[in-house]
Amino acid sequence: MDPEGAATRTSVQARTGGSGTRRRGEALTGAIGLATLEELARTSFEELSFDKIAAAAGTGKAALYRRWSTPAELVLAALTDPATGFGDVPAAPRTGTLRADLIALLTRLARALEEPRGRALRPLIAHRHRHPELFEHVHRLVIRPHLEVLLTVLREAAERGEAAPERVTERVASVGPRMITLEAWECDQMDPREVEAVVDEVLLPLVQP
Amino acid sequence: MDPEGAATRTSVQARTGGSGTRRRGEALTGAIGLATLEELARTSFEELSFDKIAAAAGTGKAALYRRWSTPAELVLAALTDPATGFGDVPAAPRTGTLRADLIALLTRLARALEEPRGRALRPLIAHRHRHPELFEHVHRLVIRPHLEVLLTVLREAAERGEAAPERVTERVASVGPRMITLEAWECDQMDPREVEAVVDEVLLPLVQP
DNA sequence: TTCTTAGTGAACCATTCTGTTCCTTATTGC
DNA sequence: GCAATAAGGAACAGAATGGTTCACTAAGAA
Numbered sequence: 001m002d003p004e005g006a007a008t009r010t011s012v013q014a015r016t017g018g019s020g021t022r023r024r025g026e027a028l029t030g031a032i033g034l035a036t037l038e039e040l041a042r043t044s045f046e047e048l049s050f051d052k053i054a055a056a057a058g059t060g061k062a063a064l065y066r067r068w069s070t071p072a073e074l075v076l077a078a079l080t081d082p083a084t085g086f087g088d089v090p091a092a093p094r095t096g097t098l099r100a101d102l103i104a105l106l107t108r109l110a111r112a113l114e115e116p117r118g119r120a121l122r123p124l125i126a127h128r129h130r131h132p133e134l135f136e137h138v139h140r141l142v143i144r145p146h147l148e149v150l151l152t153v154l155r156e157a158a159e160r161g162e163a164a165p166e167r168v169t170e171r172v173a174s175v176g177p178r179m180i181t182l183e184a185w186e187c188d189q190m191d192p193r194e195v196e197a198v199v200d201e202v203l204l205p206l207v208q209p
Numbered sequence: 210m211d212p213e214g215a216a217t218r219t220s221v222q223a224r225t226g227g228s229g230t231r232r233r234g235e236a237l238t239g240a241i242g243l244a245t246l247e248e249l250a251r252t253s254f255e256e257l258s259f260d261k262i263a264a265a266a267g268t269g270k271a272a273l274y275r276r277w278s279t280p281a282e283l284v285l286a287a288l289t290d291p292a293t294g295f296g297d298v299p300a301a302p303r304t305g306t307l308r309a310d311l312i313a314l315l316t317r318l319a320r321a322l323e324e325p326r327g328r329a330l331r332p333l334i335a336h337r338h339r340h341p342e343l344f345e346h347v348h349r350l351v352i353r354p355h356l357e358v359l360l361t362v363l364r365e366a367a368e369r370g371e372a373a374p375e376r377v378t379e380r381v382a383s384v385g386p387r388m389i390t391l392e393a394w395e396c397d398q399m400d401p402r403e404v405e406a407v408v409d410e411v412l413l414p415l416v417q418p
Numbered sequence: 419t420t421c422t423t424a425g426t427g428a429a430c431c432a433t434t435c436t437g438t439t440c441c442t443t444a445t446t447g448c
Numbered sequence: 449g450c451a452a453t454a455a456g457g458a459a460c461a462g463a464a465t466g467g468t469t470c471a472c473t474a475a476g477a478a
Contacts, residue, residue: 205376
């Protein structure tokens with residue numbers, strides 16, 4: 001059913017790091033992590049295998065088996081990594097205005113959704129019933145932290161008088177990320193002005209005092 | 210990678226219609242359509258095969274090949290069918306109040322998302338880049354019509370003075386369906402009061418004049 | 419009752435897939 | 449330079465997959 005056939009070579013095939021031909025240590029695990037997320041984004045978790053990841057990373061299966069025993073382990077490690085995944089926690093920008101804070105946060109999310117780490121979330125969320133443990137990590141690593149920081153931003157805006165206190169809820173905080181996420185999923189290419197439009201047309205009118 | 214193994218028999222295995230043992234005509238195609246959507250919901254389009262659909266529908270592959278030449282054809286037919294798919298077009302409820310209209314429409318959507326037809330949309334949307342022609346039909350059959358009828362509802366509410374005219378935009382109209390869609394995808398079980406909460410906590414404050 | 423059509427179950431066969439293993443050799447540290 | 453380690457490529461073996469085909473027979477019409 002997959003019209004694309006076998007995994008194709010990606011840019012990670014270009015050997016990087018050092019002047020040699022073989023990667024070792026962090027260079028190799030980094031490339032493997034990135035290839036994992038790209039392969040996951042390209043297909044789905046169920047279609048993921050060490051064979052495919054190894055091919056995409058330009059390495060041998062044995063190197064993968066030496067470090068991780070299942071693809072799930074590997075996916076989790078890649079997602080948790082601060083460099084390739086979501087190991088970095090989003091922080092409130094504190095620009096001083098609600099509009100700028102929202103734009104900064106949602107722009108950051110939109111960018112992440114276009115990277116391998118963000119694109120890899122799609123199959124994990126869409127197929128959550130098939131691997132609930134992995135989805136749980138997505139929720140803890142990505143969804144939850146974004147919601148929390150948006151709540152913080154809304155709370156502080158309410159204190160400054162920029163937002164109505166009764167609008168500081170999780171449901172309201174989830175509107176932005178959900179709009180951006182589905183926009184990214186439903187459209188070929190997200191317009192760079194989409195974030196500003198969502199903020200100006202939906203979020204600010206919604207929370208205004 | 211799929212932890213669930215082979216396709217399991219579903220309720221469509223129970224032979225229905227008439228007192229005989231074999232289904233013919235519409236009874237068989239209906240069961241095949243439903244099994245297709247359920248199998249699609251359970252796994253993904255790439256993992257879909259005539260072999261699996263036939264097994265899920267309790268019939269033989271030859272019966273499928275006699276009618277459709279590819280799973281894509283079959284999926285499209287099932288989605289377009291008024292009984293099993295989205296062949297019925299949503300209409301503006303025209304209850305007289307914006308709140309009731311929104312609740313009626315979004316409740317209808319939430320219910321559809323829980324049925325096989327709605328659950329089948331998830332892999333089609335999440336993997337749109339792998340079968341753009343199918344996604345295009347989803348957009349035309351489901352996403353677009355829901356957006357249009359919500360726009361109609363907003364427009365009429367604005368005329369009645371229930372909504373601000375500048376809030377009658379596609380982006381604002383897309384907030385409800387997107388909130389409901391991701392709520393359905395991210396949570397095990399959608400709380401029946403979720404629709405009312407989205408309407409009262411997000412949509413009405415957003416559009417109020 | 420007879421004849422035609424198509425539904426059902428299963429067999430067939432070539433291909434694909436993936437965990438396991440092994441050999442060669444690049445890399446690193448002493 | 450040498451020894452130890454592990455990276456990379458490939459082979460292996462068995463299972464799974466899915467399109468194709470066929471034989472039997474249920475169902476429906478005349």
